[in-house]
Amino acid sequence: MRILLVEDEDAIANAIVRGLDAEGYVSEHASDGITGLWMAQESEFDVVVLDIMLPGLNGYEVCRRLRESNDSVPILMLTAKDGEFDEADALDLGADDYLTKPFSFVVLLARIRALLRRTSAGRDPILGTGTLRLDVSRARCWRGNVEIALTAREFALTEFLLRRKGHVVSRLTIAEHVWESDLDIDSNVVEVYIGYLRRKLDRPFGTHDITTVRGLGYRLLDSPLEETTAGNG
Known part of the structure; x- marks a missing residue:
């Protein structure tokens, strides 16, 4: 999940960015309204956290212009x-x-999660392929009836792949949506986390849903969902 923070107070912004990163979100920061508006219009974000008192353009004006352009973020x-x-x-x-x-980061995080739940309600809060299921609103994952513990980053990567199942996604695209956009292109962190997911989601169950498309990226196979009782607990 990508979050845009538009905040001109560096201490507050740095604390929020660090907290979001620890929770597995990808955050981008703008310190003025003009830059924030441009970033919101040029890139895809799941939530915009917008201060009102900003240099350049205030938060009211940024919000107004986004809505006038039919941006429903x-x-x-x-x-x-x-x-x-x-x-x-x-x-x-x-x-x-x-x-x-002042507010606590815990409260901010709860508000962000609530907004994400509202957004996902218009989509499908339960994502899946084959016997793999992901409950986005409750942050829980199952393979068949077996619940699988995922870290925040592993969960974010699984959700990203499931929302694009059947499609090849490049390492750069994954990095931009699951990690910071300035992730070193030579870093192997994406490959490392794909390996983590294979060890948790595929190998113990004899499946090979996460495939490598040489020279292009990765693809999560799109299979018909199989009926299970997962998620009832």
């Missing part, structure tokens, strides 16, 4: 102000949620 507004009119203004302009500073 979920927007969580941040502000040091505290008042019902500020909240009303943000929501009237198209923001999906509102959080007043």
